[in-house]
Amino acid sequence: MLSYREAEVGGEVRMYPRITGDVHTLNNAQHLVVLIHGYNNDAQAAKDAYEGFHARQRELDVNARYGIGRTFVELYWPGDAAWGFASFLFYMGSIGRAIKTAGRLADYLALNFGEQVRIDIVAHSMGCRLATELLRALASKSFAPEITRIVFMAGALPTFMLERRTPARRLRGPFDKVLRDGAHSLYSTSDRVLALAFPAGQSLAPGEEGFLPVALGHERWVDATEPVHLSQQGNDDAGHGDYWGWNSRPRSLACARNAAQSVRGYLQFPSAGSRIVNARSMVESEIPGARVCDAKREIIARNIPDYA
Numbered sequence: 001m002l003s004y005r006e007a008e009v010g011g012e013v014r015m016y017p018r019i020t021g022d023v024h025t026l027n028n029a030q031h032l033v034v035l036i037h038g039y040n041n042d043a044q045a046a047k048d049a050y051e052g053f054h055a056r057q058r059e060l061d062v063n064a065r066y067g068i069g070r071t072f073v074e075l076y077w078p079g080d081a082a083w084g085f086a087s088f089l090f091y092m093g094s095i096g097r098a099i100k101t102a103g104r105l106a107d108y109l110a111l112n113f114g115e116q117v118r119i120d121i122v123a124h125s126m127g128c129r130l131a132t133e134l135l136r137a138l139a140s141k142s143f144a145p146e147i148t149r150i151v152f153m154a155g156a157l158p159t160f161m162l163e164r165r166t167p168a169r170r171l172r173g174p175f176d177k178v179l180r181d182g183a184h185s186l187y188s189t190s191d192r193v194l195a196l197a198f199p200a201g202q203s204l205a206p207g208e209e210g211f212l213p214v215a216l217g218h219e220r221w222v223d224a225t226e227p228v229h230l231s232q233q234g235n236d237d238a239g240h241g242d243y244w245g246w247n248s249r250p251r252s253l254a255c256a257r258n259a260a261q262s263v264r265g266y267l268q269f270p271s272a273g274s275r276i277v278n279a280r281s282m283v284e285s286e287i288p289g290a291r292v293c294d295a296k297r298e299i300i301a302r303n304i305p306d307y308a
Contacts, residue, residue: 002034002108003076004101008043010082013100017108029071031118032145033267037244038125038156039079039094049124050074052245056260057269067269070120077101079126091201095209098130106137110144117145120267124243128155128216132162135174150183151263153235153243154191156198158213164225170208175227182229184266186259187217188238194218231266235259 001020004013019026035053037046057066079097081090109119123131131150138144161171175183189195194215202209214221220232238255241247245256263269 001074001076002105003043004104005043005076005078007078007082010042010080011078013078013097013104015104017104025071026073027112029113029117031070031120032073032113033067033070033120033122034073034075036075036077036121036123036127036130037079038123038127038154039091042080043076045080046074046076048246049244052247052256053122053260056245056256057264059257060260060264061271066264066271069270075101075105075127077130091197092205094126095129095205095207098126099133102130102133103137106134106141106144110138110141113145115143115145118148119145120148121150122153122263122267123150123155124153125156125217125240128152128157132157132171132175135178136171138178139174144178147179149181149267150179151266152183152185152216153259153263154188154194154238154240155185155215155217156194157216158202158210159216159221159223160210160213162216162221162227162230163223172227179229182227182231184262185216185221185230185232186235186238186243186262187219187221187232188235188242188255189219190237191215191218191240193240233262235262 001018003018003020005018006012006014035050037049041049054072060066077097078101079094081093083090113119121131121134128150131152135147138147157171161169162175163169164172194217198215198218199212202213203211220234235243235255235258237251238259239252242252242255243259245253245260247253247256
């Protein structure tokens with residue numbers, strides 16, 4: 001667990017992450033898989049989402065250890081507000097929190113991991129925006145680990161930001177420069193949150209967030225300038241919260257299982273057959289120890305509405 005939260009509900013973005021888990025394993029990892037939740041998830045909702053992800057992956061191979069050789073990192077960030085029933089109105093503020101978290105995560109990764117470390121990302125909703133802002137933040141780093149692949153689930157990411165246009169769009173340059181292999185977008189035309197709430201929230205947000213933009217996770221994006229290394233796949237009938245796998249209702253669970261299969265296939269999780277997952281030891285550390293890499297190279301994102 002890598003947490004940038006100052007509080008369980010709401011709160012600001014921490015300057016340095018709080019690490020919970022096996023710090024030694026994390027610091028010596030060669031291939032990370034970073035999970036990033038979306039908007040309006042407090043700490044408990046995010047934890048439930050990640051537990052759903054792991055449960056659905058385990059289902060694909062009964063009693064199997066999935067992702068052998070990968071170190072899974074659950075990112076917690078304050079994309080919610082302590083406003084009670086009105087918390088969903090915090091959407092516009094969550095964009096700034098996602099950008100700030102991405103910058104601080106980029107600092108942490110560049111400081112603590114060498115360029116030999118590979119990183120895959122699985123992100124949902126506004127977590128997809130955070131993931132692409134991470135690419136933008138890493139683009140300016142002299143030493144940074146490699147972002148290999150990203151899976152976007154119900155991406156609350158304006159498609160126009162990934163267009164190749166003049167003037168340059170905010171996220172297209174970093175997407176092409178930093179991401180090595182590419183990204184895979186899971187979308188659903190049944191996602192009413194991205195169809196209705198997302199365009200309104202983006203239009204009201206400060207900055208150049210667009211007027212009634214289309215979300216990457218709502219429908220198949222077709223544009224003459226779309227990235228060649230962006231693949232897209234429909235997750236039929238999926239609502240906005242039907243991707244991680246925490247919801248046990250039959251339709252939601254079926255959609256989450258489809259998403260789990262797509263994640264496993266795209267990120268190429270290996271399996272060791274019928275082996276039981278070992279329990280993780282839990283150790284806390286406020287700030288991880290720094291590791292320096294001297295080599296240099298050019299570095300060529302549940303409750304409804306949980307929509308970003």
